[in-house]
Amino acid sequence: MKQDTSSISAFATQFKQLDSLLSLSRPLWQNRSFECRQLPWGDAFPTLARSVWQIADDELDAIDACQLSLSERLLPSLKQDLQAAGSDWDLNLLLPEVAAATSTEPAEIISSLKNDSIRSLALLQADDMAHFSAHIKGRKWQQITAFVAQLPDTQLPVLEWCAGKGHLGRLIAKAKGRNVVSLEWQQSLCEAGQHFADKWQLPQRFVCADAFAEQQGQLEEQQLAVALHACGDLHVTLLQHASNAGTRQVVISPCCYHLIQAQYYQPLSMTAKTSDLLLTRADLQLPLQQSMIASAKGNQYRLQEMAWRLGFDSLQREMRQVDEYLPIPSIKQSQLNGEFETFSRWAANTKKVPLIDSIDWAHYQANGRERQRLTRRIDLVAHLFRSVFEKWLLLDRVCFLEESGYQVKLSEFCLNSITPRNAIISAFK
Ligand SMILES: C[S@@+](CC[C@H](N)C(=O)[O-])C[C@H]1O[C@@H](n2cnc3c(N)ncnc32)[C@H](O)[C@@H]1O
Structure with a gap:
């Protein structure tokens, strides 16, 4: 994901x-x-099918957590x-870009991002730092300091979009001495944010609006x-409004691409509008x-829940005689x-699924466990395309x-281990 070019054709290419690649691998x-x-x-990719079943269940999460392990x-x-089928996909695109791999970030990238963090620590006096960051969770503080370190050095006033309590805007106001308007729709967050800003006598004003x-x-x-x-449509709306207004500088880190109002993804660019991909929120x-x-116990619960949900799913399909997933x-x-x-009786009661008297519970429990093992392997292969898919977005x-006439830079503002949503788009007129 490390990229530093401003040529239109390079990004579009x-x-x-x-x-x-994504169209072929759908x-x-x-x-x-x-x-x-x-x-x-399974029929089209028999070798891949064999290899996912050769992976032990308790290896799956560790492989899944690291893009490098997934590709290896x-x-x-x-x-x-693909060779056997005579297909020619550009699989090099799937080789993890180093910074995206959680546990294998190479020294050079770690050191460059650490330097940014060190620069960001210099944003505040040491005395102020402890008080200023006291109400902000550790990871959020790391994110906003790293984000602020990436901002251009100009004196333009700042609009912070979907600000929450405006931690980011507050740091910009404090460290860069800029006037900041923080837009947020939750009244309580606006009030809390304004309270902090007033306490620190900062030029940050909240606008409570949709x-x-x-x-x-x-x-x-x-x-x-x-x-x-x-999230989703919220940052897309910002890009559209900023483009219409001709806003000089726009810096965003997108997340939650699925939180959109439309049933299918609506490409923004002319380039993406030519794509054949039709993408659901899922x-x-x-x-x-x-x-x-997570902790061993946490993992055990997660996997058991998945298996029990799938076991109940098999049961409810038979009881209702409807071959459809019931959330x-x-x-x-x-x-x-x-x-x-x-658990199943509770779920049946909640969803008004009629149950017969003689249910072989052990059968459905075992069936759920088998479906969980299958689901995890299907997901594992899909996750091979996770980074490429995000990069497409x-x-x-x-x-x-x-x-829209901007010079654009796409890069990362912090380590993947601080937040996997670590991409930053910086656009300047
Ligand atoms: C994921 S939080 C991010 C908050 C902050 N930028 C941060 O990084 O901590 C998204 C914020 O958007 C706000 N939000 C959601 N829908 C909104 C809307 N329609 N108008 C304004 N703010 C909205 C939420 O209340 C929430 O505070």
């Missing part, structure tokens, strides 16, 4: 390469794993299947607009599906300490900004 990543009864691509384990078999409701009025030409992790969650290594609400972790039968935004 790169987009087309990724688009071509069967491997565009599927609903929990609906499948077998590997949906899966690419050789995928290559063999970002979707004609907030283009907040965007001006002589302005720097920033958005850290404004598809758009792919970049967010990165296993975090059930979130559960309390304590429910997983009981029996599968108790990022490049759509980049190309849109270029097409």
Whole structure:
């Protein structure tokens, strides 16, 4: 994901390469794993199928958490299947760009990002630092200091989009001495943010408003607009408004690509509008599906919940005689300490599924476990395309900004281990 060029054709060309790979590989990543009864691509990719079943269950999460391990384990078999079929995909695009691999960030990148963090620490006096960051969670503080370190050195006033409590805007106001307007729709967050700003006597003002409701009025030409992790349509709306207003500088870190109002992804750029990919909200969650290594107990609960949900799913399909997934609400972790039968009776009751008297609970429990093992392997292969897919989404935004007359830089503002949503798009007129 490390890239530092401002040529329109370079980004657009790169987009087309990724688009071509993603179109060809659709069967491997565009599927609903929990609906499948077998590997949906098993016949077309037999070597890959064998290799995913050769991976032990308790190895899956560690492989999944690291893009480098994913490619090392899966690419050789995928290559063999493609050769056998005479297909020519550009698999080099799947080799993890070093900074995206969680546990294998090479020294050079770590040191460059660490230097940014060190520069960002210099943003504040040591005395101020402890008080200023006291209300901000550790990772969020790391993110905003790293983000601020990437901002251009100009005196333009700042608009902070979907600000939350405005931690980012507050640091910009304090460290860079800029006037900041922070737009946020939750009254309580605006009040808390304004309270902090007043306490520190900072030039930060909150506007409590809906970002979707004609907030283009907040965007001006002589302005720097920033958005850290404004979800889906929220950051897209900012880009559109900023482009219309001719806002001089825009710096965003996108997240939650699936939080869109439309049923399908609406490409922003002319470049992406030529793509054949039709993406559902479920598809758009792919970049967010990165296993975090939780505690052993936490992992055990997660896997058991997956297996029990799938076991109940098999049961409800038969009981209702409807071959359709039936989502059930979130559960309390304590429910997983009981029996599968108790869990299933609760789920059936919640979803008004009639149950017969003689149910072979052990059969459905075992079936759920088998489906969980299958689902995890289908997901593992889809995750091979996770980074490329996110880059496709990022490049759509980049190309849109270029097409709107901006010079654009796409890079990373912090380590993947601080947040996997570590891409930053900086656009300047
Ligand atoms: C993921 S949080 C990010 C907050 C902050 N930028 C940060 O990085 O900590 C997204 C914020 O957007 C706000 N938000 C959601 N929908 C909004 C809307 N329609 N208009 C304005 N703000 C909105 C939420 O209340 C939330 O504070």
